Amino acid sequence: MSATVLSGKEPAAAIRAETAARAAELAASGTHPRLAVVVATADESSAWYVRSIARAAEKAGIACDIVDLGSDASARDIRHRLAVLSADESVHGVILQTPLPEGAKLEDLASAIAPGKDVDGANPLSLGRLAAGLPAFAPATAEAVVTVLDYHGVELTGLHVAVIGRSTVVGKPAAHLLLDRNATVTVCHSRTRDLAAVTSAADVVVAAVGRAGLITAEHVRAGAVVVDVGTNPTDDGGLVGDVDAASVAEKAGALTPVPGGVGPVTTALLLRHTVQAAAR
Ligand SMILES: NC(=O)C1=CN([C@@H]2O[C@H](COP(=O)(O)OP(=O)(O)OC[C@H]3O[C@@H](n4cnc5c(N)ncnc54)[C@H](OP(=O)(O)O)[C@@H]3O)[C@@H](O)[C@H]2O)C=CC1
Numbered sequence: 001m002s003a004t005v006l007s008g009k010e011p012a013a014a015i016r017a018e019t020a021a022r023a024a025e026l027a028a029s030g031t032h033p034r035l036a037v038v039v040a041t042a043d044e045s046s047a048w049y050v051r052s053i054a055r056a057a058e059k060a061g062i063a064c065d066i067v068d069l070g071s072d073a074s075a076r077d078i079r080h081r082l083a084v085l086s087a088d089e090s091v092h093g094v095i096l097q098t099p100l101p102e103g104a105k106l107e108d109l110a111s112a113i114a115p116g117k118d119v120d121g122a123n124p125l126s127l128g129r130l131a132a133g134l135p136a137f138a139p140a141t142a143e144a145v146v147t148v149l150d151y152h153g154v155e156l157t158g159l160h161v162a163v164i165g166r167s168t169v170v171g172k173p174a175a176h177l178l179l180d181r182n183a184t185v186t187v188c189h190s191r192t193r194d195l196a197a198v199t200s201a202a203d204v205v206v207a208a209v210g211r212a213g214l215i216t217a218e219h220v221r222a223g224a225v226v227v228d229v230g231t232n233p234t235d236d237g238g239l240v241g242d243v244d245a246a247s248v249a250e251k252a253g254a255l256t257p258v259p260g261g262v263g264p265v266t267t268a269l270l271l272r273h274t275v276q277a278a279a280r
């Protein structure tokens with residue numbers, strides 16, 4: 001028995017099409033949606049993401065400025081640039097890539113992103129509003145997790161979901177979005193004792209760690225739904241998830257692939273948020 005593949009390609013294409021149509025409407029009325037991507041890292045998985053944002057933005061009719069400050073940028077420089085972009089009326093969305101240089105903390109720097117332009121939900125105000133159930137942009141990756149499950153008809157109410165990872169970009173906001181959908185959520189991290197025991201009690205496992213192949217069949221209950229958020233570059237230029245797909249596919253009921261799962265949906269949602277920000 002092999003797990004059903006929960007592809008992100010179809011929901012991503014639908015979101016991109018709707019986003020391109022809205023971008024064209026806005027352009028016709030004189031607003032040209034623009035996203036600024038601030039980069040201060042040489043991380044390869046971040047570089048993959050930035051390339052796919054630039055490509056998808058172009059296709060959707062959204063201008064995309066890559067602002068590369070280099071991996072030795074200071075926290076002060078990054079913060080200043082975010083503030084300048086936030087004050088620029090021609091820019092509708094601002095995102096800061098992680099990881100960041102030593103000593104720079106996303107939660108701290110992102111407070112310089114105006115909440116209305118915070119299309120990746122990185123400003124602590126956005127995360128606070130999300131946790132409080134108030135309107136805010138959710139981090140695109142966290143929203144992509146729920147979007148993929150929705151698209152494939154996974155009804156979350158009452159399910160036990162184990163989220164592995166507690167970052168501000170993925171784990172924490174994903175836990176809030178899942179709670180909002182009436183799931184029972186357990187958040188795991190590097191200090192979790194007996195990870196496999198915790199995750200194999202869950203109906204749905206969301207892996208957002210950043211370690212290739214960490215999640216094996218022993219972490220997963222038979223028939224469970226597994227969402228693989230990890231994007232780990234391989235030596236030969238490929239990309240693999242946090243889930244050991246070969247062993248997990250034999251036990252899980254359903255599994256999102258890498259590539260072609262959460263990633264494309266993340267990119268599509270980021271652009272949707274940008275158009276929403278431009279429409280305001
Ligand atoms: N597909 C997509 O759209 C996206 C993919 N990603 C990918 O998702 C992954 C996670 O990203 P991000 O959240 O930013 O990463 P972070 O490094 O910020 O967070 C990783 C989390 O995993 C936890 N962790 C580390 N090792 C273990 C372990 N052995 N067992 C259990 N938990 C562990 C850490 O725990 P602790 O807090 O205790 O340190 C931390 O909470 C990366 O591969 C990244 O590239 C990220 C964003 C978007």
Ligand SMILES: Nc1nc(=O)c2c([nH]1)NC[C@@H]1CN(c3ccc(C(=O)N[C@@H](CCC(=O)O)C(=O)O)cc3)C=[N+]21
Pocket residue numbers: 045046048049051052095096097098099120122140141169231239258259260261262263264265266267
């Ligand atoms: N503030 C911040 N927010 C992020 O969301 C964020 C970040 N920093 N830093 C880096 C990680 C990594 N990440 C990816 C998203 C999509 C793909 C993606 O779309 N991958 C394609 C393959 C790549 C391609 O085809 O171009 C796929 O999975 O099919 C990859 C990686 C977001 N991240």
